[in-house]
Amino acid sequence: xxQLSSEGKQQVLNELKRYESKQSAVLPALYIGQRENKGFxxxxxxQELSRVxxxxxSQINEVFTFYTMYNKKNVGKYHVQVCRTLSCxxxxxxxxxxxxxxxxxxxxxxxxxxxxxxxSEVECLGxxxxxxxxxxxxxxFENLTPESxxxxxxxxx
Amino acid sequence: MAIQxxxxxxxxxxxxxxxxxxxxxxxGGYVELEKALKMQxxxxxxxxxxxxxxxxxxxxxxxGMKWGFxxxxxxxxxxLCNADEGEPGTxxxxxxxxxxxxxxxxxxxxxxxxIGSKKSYIYVRGEYDQSxxxxxxxxxxxxKAGYLGKNILGSGFDHDMDVYRGAGAYxxxxxxxxxxxxxxxxxxxxxxxxFPAVQGYLKKPTIVNNVETLAVVKYVIRDGAAHYKKxxxxxxxxxxxxxxxxNVMKPGNFEVPLGFPLKDMVFGLGGGMKPGRQLxxxxxxxxxxxxxxxxxxxxxxxDYENLAQMGTMLGxxxxxxxxxxxxxxxxxxxxxxxxxHESCGQCTPCRxxxxxxxxxxxxxxxxxxxxxxxELLLKxxxxxxxKTICALSDAAALPVLSFVxxxxxxxxxxxxxxxxxxxxTAYKGHSYAEMHH
Numbered sequence: 001x002x003q004l005s006s007e008g009k010q011q012v013l014n015e016l017k018r019y020e021s022k023q024s025a026v027l028p029a030l031y032i033g034q035r036e037n038k039g040f041x042x043x044x045x046x047q048e049l050s051r052v053x054x055x056x057x058s059q060i061n062e063v064f065t066f067y068t069m070y071n072k073k074n075v076g077k078y079h080v081q082v083c084r085t086l087s088c089x090x091x092x093x094x095x096x097x098x099x100x101x102x103x104x105x106x107x108x109x110x111x112x113x114x115x116x117x118x119x120s121e122v123e124c125l126g127x128x129x130x131x132x133x134x135x136x137x138x139x140x141f142e143n144l145t146p147e148s149x150x151x152x153x154x155x156x157x
Numbered sequence: 158m159a160i161q162x163x164x165x166x167x168x169x170x171x172x173x174x175x176x177x178x179x180x181x182x183x184x185g186g187y188v189e190l191e192k193a194l195k196m197q198x199x200x201x202x203x204x205x206x207x208x209x210x211x212x213x214x215x216x217x218x219x220x221g222m223k224w225g226f227x228x229x230x231x232x233x234x235x236x237l238c239n240a241d242e243g244e245p246g247t248x249x250x251x252x253x254x255x256x257x258x259x260x261x262x263x264x265x266x267x268x269x270x271x272i273g274s275k276k277s278y279i280y281v282r283g284e285y286d287q288s289x290x291x292x293x294x295x296x297x298x299x300x301k302a303g304y305l306g307k308n309i310l311g312s313g314f315d316h317d318m319d320v321y322r323g324a325g326a327y328x329x330x331x332x333x334x335x336x337x338x339x340x341x342x343x344x345x346x347x348x349x350x351x352f353p354a355v356q357g358y359l360k361k362p363t364i365v366n367n368v369e370t371l372a373v374v375k376y377v378i379r380d381g382a383a384h385y386k387k388x389x390x391x392x393x394x395x396x397x398x399x400x401x402x403x404n405v406m407k408p409g410n411f412e413v414p415l416g417f418p419l420k421d422m423v424f425g426l427g428g429g430m431k432p433g434r435q436l437x438x439x440x441x442x443x444x445x446x447x448x449x450x451x452x453x454x455x456x457x458x459x460d461y462e463n464l465a466q467m468g469t470m471l472g473x474x475x476x477x478x479x480x481x482x483x484x485x486x487x488x489x490x491x492x493x494x495x496x497x498h499e500s501c502g503q504c505t506p507c508r509x510x511x512x513x514x515x516x517x518x519x520x521x522x523x524x525x526x527x528x529x530x531x532e533l534l535l536k537x538x539x540x541x542x543x544k545t546i547c548a549l550s551d552a553a554a555l556p557v558l559s560f561v562x563x564x565x566x567x568x569x570x571x572x573x574x575x576x577x578x579x580x581x582t583a584y585k586g587h588s589y590a591e592m593h594h
Binding site for chain 1: 250285287325326341342344440483492494495501
């Protein structure tokens with residue numbers, strides 16, 4: 001069972017009125033659902049959105065599964081998304097991911113046992129001039145070295 | 158004389174105050190909106206057409222002509238700004254939105270007025286949180302100042318603007334994919350025709366233009382088409398923002414007139430290679446653009462015609478530099494993984510083709526490649542070109558069709574020896590991380 005908070009529900013209702021078509025609110029509503037369900041989306045979240053939005057579950061579900069920013073499974077408190085595409089690769093993205101995984105004793109896409117981190121490799125984040133880089137939550141961290149990235153993670157409790 | 162940028166759009170980007178409405182107005186902001194609102198909309202379209210401005214997102218199509226495809230009636234229409242910037246190597250739109258949001262907003266209101274649109278959306282890729290916040294603040298400022306909303310500056314023209322957040326899908330940068338996404342659907346492209354100018358968002362006429370393109374419109378109004386055309390080359394007019402990345406000393410965004418020599422970009426503005434390294438290859442227009450070898454890079458000019466003549470393209474203006482410490486098999490494999498990940502799955506040649514290109518390059522990288530795999534790569538790529546709804550399939554095929562012939566020795570060596578000619582080792586996956594899976 002998942003229920004939107006009254007604030008979250010109001011936000012979804014606002015999004016429904018914001019665009020010329022009700023369906024356009026599906027992407028923003030999924031973000032709201034994800035935020036209220038500890039960062040990932042389950043069938044229960046889809047059910048709740050469907051009920052509030054009066055849009056069939058199937059129509060919400062196909063959108064949910066299409067886009068990469070909606071998480072399909074539980075991620076750590078800090079979702080560390082390292083860009084792996086060419087310009088970052090040329091500047092050491094692989095070493096960066098390798099170092100983080102090694103130091104945290106984890107693998108890509110696997111949450112650390114303390115639930116703090118999930119390290120993921122993602123495609124181009126549009127930060128190629130400041131490579132290598134990673135995104136944690138909404139923030140970009142650029143011009144990294146394996147050590148500077150790990151030092152940053154150490155400050156995140 | 159030292160090689161320098163031509164700061165036309167980016168003249169005031171060094172001023173932090175340019176981001177806010179007061180600082181923007183202090184430096185010439187919203188002057189052209191006032192001017193444009195006193196012009197006939199058709200006169201603005203004619204001016205943009207005469208300026209020779211071509212779409213800065215990738216396709217390089219004439220902006221004025223695109224606008225001309227709209228039906229000549231009073232049917233409601235939308236202006237959609239493409240800020241989904243996802244072409245690997247491209248990061249100029251992000252800078253524009255974060256340093257000069259009002260420049261884009263002013264360009265959009267003028268463009269909206271020209272095409273008779275009362276509603277516009279800026280579709281920003283979901284990861285660009287800072288761009289989205291900056292734009293949302295700037296739009297609020299513009300409403301308060303009376304540049305957006307009802308009866309703008311007493312002209313009788315109404316225009317509303319909003320931001321739409323994407324959710325992570327390269328394909329949404331394709332204009333019909335973007336429209337699907339804005340409609341709250343999977344971001345799958347649609348068959349053209351009908352073109353968006355005839356049937357776009359919610360089946361209404363829609364113009365989709367890139368961030369940089371829309372910002373330029375203000376300057377065409379400010380200086381006039383005749384002046385704008387003097388910048389650049391005859392057929393590639395104006396300046397362009399180039400995103401320079403990869404193996405250069407000073408990566409970044411640089412604004413130069415079209416026709417600027419690529420070698421001045423790489424070795425002048427970009428500061429050249431790291432000590433002891435040599436230039437090996439340049440991808441001149443985003444990851445989909447066919448690669449140039451060092452010799453070609455040294456004589457290429459950054460304009461639509463010259464790069465087309467050299468068998469590649471200007472694309473989004475993303476220049477990715479590769480030095481001689483890198484393995485071209487690995488670079489290609491990195492890109493094939495990207496396209497495989499980003500194919501929307503609608504068309505068979507793309508869905509299956511990108512998968513095979515990814516698998517075959519990965520197999521070579523692991524040291525298990527067969528000699529016939531090299532021909533197979535070319536054959537698969539050839540079967541993906543021009544066979545699908547949108548250009549993603551071509552975008553995946555083009556790197557293969559340039560990397561393999563131009564750096565064939567590296568591919569053959571890898572297959573024969575089971576290891577990289579450059580790095581001396583094989584890879585167990587695409588990345589360090591995958592090796593441990």
